[in-house]
Amino acid sequence: MADILLTANSVAILGPIAKFLGWILDKIYILVKMATGIENIGISIILLTIVILGMLFPLTLKQQKFSMFSQKMQPELNAIRKKYEGKRDQQSVAAMQQETSLVYKKYGVSPAGSCVQILIQFPILLSLYQVFSRVPAYITSVRSSFDGLVDGIIKTSGYRGIMKGIVSSQKLSVSVDFSDKHQSIVNNYIVDVLYKLPQDGWKVVYDKFPKLHGNIDSTIHSIKQYNYFFGVNISDSPLTTIKAAMADKAYLVVLVALLIPVLSGLFQYLNVKMMPQPDNGSEQMANQMKTMNNIMPIISLVMTFSVPSGLGIYWATSGLVRVIQQMFINKHFEKIDIDDIIKQNELKLKKQREKMGIYENQINNAAHYNTKGIKSKADLSGLDLDKMNEASSMKKEIKPGSLAAKANAVQEFNDRNSRK
Known part of the structure; x- marks a missing residue:
């Protein structure tokens, strides 16, 4: 059986995380619809971002605490390293580890305090990439919006060959096998193709299924409601959106698509500047860390151009939320008496x-x-x-x-x- 692009990810570790995050996104989507009557995945992503960062806040605070205290305890750690410099026997190594451990306990931080949050965030980002690329697999109401059209398509004679031709003509990055004997799987393939279609691709669907114009119009209307954020399709990359919008002279959409990666890089840059930087006791390492902090926002900006806009919205929102969090964290640390x-x-x-x-x-x-x-x-x-x-x-x-x-x-x- 061929891979399905937009159905739920089943890879170990990422699959369950994506399923959990998709479940939260689905519930947020339903709550927003019930409270406001608005069906929009972009708004749901912003709220999901706030929920995720709220859950990660204790780790963020712990990481910030480590960064602040590392500046205080670095001279003591350097003194211990100098004391046992050149000693490689078992007792010296054990003594050095013991003394180092006592210093960390003195300051109440963990040696892994600076990397735990990064290790947790990375699989979350990869999982969100899957969710935003495969929205119908995770949001029930989005999947159900295709049901009427899918039912009409499978009742059309020769629909499997027609759908295969649409995939080929539109050069869609979706691997499908319409010869599969399981109808439910074929239905998923049809949703995969329809969800991935560009705006011009729907004209082909009109031509190939002339008796389903009503279902096609209804599906397109639903997609424009929930899948577009200020004119930007959250499943397409900002770069893809910019190219299509420039061709249509939709310059406002171009501006919104540009803002997503720009704000993503800007907020990350502000966040890095506001964070207390750990002192590793080495000028060379300090320079390397400074260079990395300057490069990461640029990498974030460039990468956001090529990933789904939904992930870019998450990235930009998380950057803004972190800047706000950092303001409160810095004020909190100003009140802390380290010596106490x-x-x-x-x-x-x-x-x-x-x-x-x-x-x-x-x-x-x-x-x-x-x-x-x-x-x-x-x-x-x-x-x-x-x-x-x-x-x-x-x-x-x-x-x-x-x-x-x-x-x-x-x-x-x-x-x-x-x-x-």
Whole structure:
């Protein structure tokens, strides 16, 4: 069986995500119709964008927090890397990982905090591409708008050959097999072709099915209601729309089609400029990050010209929403006392260690969070002998692989270094 372009995507991971997002879009479409009487996928996409970004907001806030705190903790991470520079033995690697982990815990952030949102957004974008390219497969009322015409077509003698000829003459990027024995599949193929037809292509349908002019007019009217956003077909790319509109001298449509990618790139650029940038401690890496931030909006602008306009509307709307979100996030962070958060995290860590039976005296220099206080060797001169004996007896009860066991391994390593 040939691939169907506009039916639901069944690829692993993307298929279920597309189905879920399509389900949300369908419900939004129905709610908008019930509330306003308007049937328009473009409006539904804008509302869908707000819903998705609302769901992702906790991750956005987490990413912003990581970017802000990374500037504060980078000197400490650099000091740890310098301390263990050139040491590749197992104990040194474990000690470095332990000290690095403690620094992250001190600031209350995760090392993966800067990339989680990107990893989540990428499959969402790919899935939305499928949804906006295959709208009839996901929005029930859109699919039903073709039913009358499809019923008339399949009752026409030789319709399979006629539809095959339309696909060939219009050079449609849809793979179909009208010889399939399953009528429901053939019906889907017909919807695929009709939904993908350009405006001139409907003239061919008029000629090939002269007895169905009423059904054809009704279908075209429905498509223009729900599938066009200010004259732009959301399933066509802005570039395709611009070419067709220029030929028809529809310059207002050209302007709208141009605005979609332009606003997409502009809002992304503003969003990047407003975001706190993580400090990676390297001037070279910082320059690379700056270059990437400048290039990404341009890539967004160029790519939006060639993807469905529906995806461009999502991209532009998400950029605007993110700019608004960023304004509130920046104001929120202005009220945050970073030093107070660090003290609270230090207190939590201390209580956790004490609960596990690890006294503060046992912790190596990784626990001294002040950058200036990081040393190459742990200072053991101030340890209380009684507490050391008590701590030593507790080592026997510590489970292998636990945080306490790792802390003891680090301490033993530093003890040996101090005697050299």
